[in-house]
Amino acid sequence: MSDEVQPGHVRVRLDLSYDGTEFSGWAKQAAGRRTVQGEIEDALRTVTRSATTYELTVAGRTDAGVHARGQVAHVDLPREVWDEHHGKLLKRLAGRLSRDVRVWALREAPSGFNARFSAVWRRYAYRVTDNPGGVDPLLRNHVLWHDWPLDVDAMNEAARGLLGEHDFAAYCKRREGATTIRTLQELSLVRGDDGIITATVRADAFCHNMVRSLIGALLFVGDGHRGAEWPGKVLAAGVRDSAVHVVRPHGLTLEEVGYPADELLAARNKEARNRRTLPGAPGGGCC
Numbered sequence: 001m002s003d004e005v006q007p008g009h010v011r012v013r014l015d016l017s018y019d020g021t022e023f024s025g026w027a028k029q030a031a032g033r034r035t036v037q038g039e040i041e042d043a044l045r046t047v048t049r050s051a052t053t054y055e056l057t058v059a060g061r062t063d064a065g066v067h068a069r070g071q072v073a074h075v076d077l078p079r080e081v082w083d084e085h086h087g088k089l090l091k092r093l094a095g096r097l098s099r100d101v102r103v104w105a106l107r108e109a110p111s112g113f114n115a116r117f118s119a120v121w122r123r124y125a126y127r128v129t130d131n132p133g134g135v136d137p138l139l140r141n142h143v144l145w146h147d148w149p150l151d152v153d154a155m156n157e158a159a160r161g162l163l164g165e166h167d168f169a170a171y172c173k174r175r176e177g178a179t180t181i182r183t184l185q186e187l188s189l190v191r192g193d194d195g196i197i198t199a200t201v202r203a204d205a206f207c208h209n210m211v212r213s214l215i216g217a218l219l220f221v222g223d224g225h226r227g228a229e230w231p232g233k234v235l236a237a238g239v240r241d242s243a244v245h246v247v248r249p250h251g252l253t254l255e256e257v258g259y260p261a262d263e264l265l266a267a268r269n270k271e272a273r274n275r276r277t278l279p280g281a282p283g284g285g286c287c
Contacts, residue, residue, distance in 0.1 A: 003114050003269055009076045012086075013109040014056070016040070017069045018101040021141045021250065025064045036062075036101055040093075044075070047092040048085050059115045059257040060122050060206065065249035067142065070123075070256040074115040082108070112266025113259075117273055121185060121258040123202040126215045126251050130223075131195050143196055144251035148223035152191050155199075155222040159187040161232035162214065170234045170241060171214055172207035180207045187214065205272075209246050216245040 005011045024033040028041070037056050045053050059072040085092075086106065093103045112118065128144040129135055135145045165183040172180045186202040199218070201211050217231040220243065234241045260268050 005076055008079050010079050010082045011074055011076050011109040013107055014073045014103050015105040016071050016103045020065050020067045026058055026061045043093055043096040047096055048081050057115050059119050063249050066252045068254040071254055072115045072257045074109055110262040112269055114269045117269045118259055118265045119257050120260055121202050121204055123256045124211050125253050125255050126199040127196055128251055129196050141250050146219055150222035152189050154228050155189050155218045157228040158218055158221040158231045162187055168210055169238050171210050173209040212246045213244050216247045
């Protein structure tokens with residue numbers, strides 16, 4: 001699959017953040033539902049006074065209610081549009097966009113850059129509190145309340161059994177033609193001085209509902225309903241377990257997307273599109 005920028009165009013990288021509370025996710029949808037992609041594309045078309053809608057490609061699509069602090073996207077703009085507007089584009093977007101979405105940086109991307117396929121990891125945070133009184137009202141759209149006391153040490157013990165490259169079918173909502181093989185690079189939890197537990201989840205990529213399902217399993221360990229070995233057993237079984245709940249989206253934030261050095265972008269872009277299987281497993285799925 002070719003990803004070459006068309007002649008006369010320039011690829012622009014956007015770094016952005018948003019509060020997902022009032023959005024129906026990242027991706028454009030029918031029936032006029034409000035989405036992050038739709039809002040930014042509309043604003044970009046307006047401030048560049050273009051008749052064309054320039055489509056964004058994002059590092060990681062987020063579901064309704066999920067937030068992002070370090071989201072990355074790219075857009076291919078005609079060279080004349082970029083040359084005319086880039087000096088004032090950031091400020092004009094700030095004036096046009098709603099206050100729950102911000103573009104923080106716009107710059108010409110290096111050769112080979114693709115916001116989705118060039119990424120080598122995505123890092124999410126999921127925040128939860130077990131405070132008997134509930135969630136601070138000022139944080140209610142960003143922190144989940146779990147009404148059982150949580151043992152963070154037990155949750156971390158369980159998390160260690162999930163690290164590495166696996167088929168995460170047991171923790172993903174299957175999509176036709178999509179692989180569920182992922183490399184989970186980090187899964188750790190820390191309780192802050194304010195009592196809020198922050199789970200850091202980093203992987204090369206995530207399949208649908210993967211982070212929220214993993215957190216759901218760890219919460220069952222943390223509150224004593226399951227032993228620390230249980231999430232690993234679910235993973236090994238390879239099928240969805242009805243006891244694994246997909247936790248609510250509002251506790252989840254995409255914090256950062258990692259990319260290789262500029263000279264490695266094109267190679268990573270190509271590698272990420274390849275068919276992926278586990279060692280010794282029959283071929284199947286696609287990226």
